[in-house]
Amino acid sequence: MEKTQRHLREIFLLQLAIGCLVVVLCVLGVQAMYGFAATPWVSAPVLVVALGAVIGVTWMSYRATRRVIEPMDWLLREVARWDPQRPDTAALAPANVPAAVQGDVRKMAEALHALGQRLDTYVTRERDFTRDASHELRTPLTVIRVATDLIGHDEGLSTRSRRSLARIQGAAESMESLMSALLLLARDSEVPLETEDFDVREVVEHEMEKVRSLLEDKGVSLLLDVQAEPVLHAPPRVLQVIVCNLLSNAARFTDAGSVQVRLLQDRIEIEDTGIGMDAAALARAFEPFYRASIEQPVGPGLGLSIAQRLGHRCGWPLQLASVPGQGTRASILFGARNRDQ
Template identity: 85%
Template sequence: MRTTQRHIREIFLLQLAIVCLVVVLCVLGVQAMYGASAMSWLTVAALVIALGATISVTWMGYRATQRAVAPMDWVLKEVARWDPQHPDTAALAPGSVPSVVQGDARKMADALHALGQRLETYVARERDFTRDASHELRTPLTVIRVATDLIGHDEGLSVRSRRSLARIQGAAESMESLMSALLLLARDEDVPLETEDFDVREVLEHELHKVRPLLEDKGVSLALDVQAEPVLHAPPRVLQVMLGNLLSNAVRFTDVGSVHVRLLQDRVEIEDTGIGMDAAALARAFEPFYRASIEQPTGAGLGLSIAQRLGHRCGWPLHLASVPGQGTRASILFAAVNRDQ
């Protein structure tokens, strides 16, 4: 709005300069035609009066223009104060808008206030739904976990049945971790996370144990290279979900070769020799429900999106590098320094 006011002042000064130039040209013209004697004091007085009247009218137009844009200026100033994460729409409530704000500016203030309220309601509804759905899903998952634990104590189970039971337990555990992750994402960013000290290697080995059976039928090797053993102070379930999604993708899209996992002091790298992605697919890899090709193995399309959002929530950037036909490397960078350093 300051730019608009500057433009108004510039237009006023330009008008004033034009008027002065016209008066000067008129005086010079009269002198040229009739000589200096023709410029009697009456003529000079008339020109001065005309010049004063013109300047007065121009000034009143300038002030009227300022008053006309003042209501919109007030609205824009209030909107400029909004925090993008938590917009304060109360300032545009009907009872808070000054009486001088009328006409189109009033309509805009009312529309922005209504839009802000709708957005707040939408965000609150989505957050409540995610929280409530996650809590409700915990009940059947708890039943599945207890039932599978009881079945696991049956010594009469065959090896095949125990393998299937282990898959059920792993899927239920992954589902519980996902529910925890969704609850974390549903929280406001101002709410502190429930953190604890944990060994990254333990979480990583646990997730590797869950995906190993999926690679046995493919003949794809899975290797872990431990170069450091960082200890982080963060929500361990978040890292569990991120690693689970990345390892699941590596297993799903790799039919020949290997999946190589490296644990370093400041990161975890998961590199596969799968189908890879081109630049266009890589640029959209974190979009929810995006799949580069319908011929690729089925999936919900939410894994990378959730992993990226979780990483952003905890300060762990997730980076992808990929070459079509050669494979993909996913890296989780730890912002926090482990306690051993």
């Protein structure tokens, strides 16, 4: 708004200069036509009065224009103070709007205040629901996990029953990972996540074991290629959830070939030989509930979306490369601030 004020001053100064120039030229023109002796009324006092009138009119026009734009100037200053992550619209509440702000500007301030309140309510409701739902769902998931562990100790189970039990356990673990991810995302962005030093390889190997039985039932190989063993100072639970979601996604859409996890110093790559995606599907891969193929087994449709959001929270961007019919490669890129130097 300061730039607008400066431009406004420049415009009125230019108008003043033009007005004064016109007065002087008129006086000189009259004198040139009739001569000074024939126009005794054209004297210095008259010229001063004419210039003063021009200056006065210009100044009053400038002040009137300033009064017109001051309400918008105030509104723009208040909006400029907002934090994009947490806009504070309290200053735009009707009780806090100056009395001089009237008309369309006051209506705009009230509309922005109402919009801010609605957004705050929506964000709070979404965060509370995600947190409460995640906590509530943990109880039945814990019951399922304990019950399946007890059933697993029954030596009389057939091979088929053990395979079914493994699927139940895998599904329960996936749901627990989803609940953990939702709880992490429900946290306020200003609340720091708990960080510690940890080996990336240990996290990767633990998550690989969760999907191994599912891939073995399909005859798909699960491979680990360790080219480096980075140590991160970051939230290990976040990396667990991201790797779990990417591995589950690869296992769900791969029916033959292999799923290979490649561990490098600055990234983790998870490459499969599944159905792949074309350019249109790849562009929408991170959208919630989007699936590249409805013919594949139905999943929650949130894996890639949650992985991307968690990666963004920790400074780990995700990259996808895919070829239809050949497979997909997902990469977790570690930020420089996370890598062990």
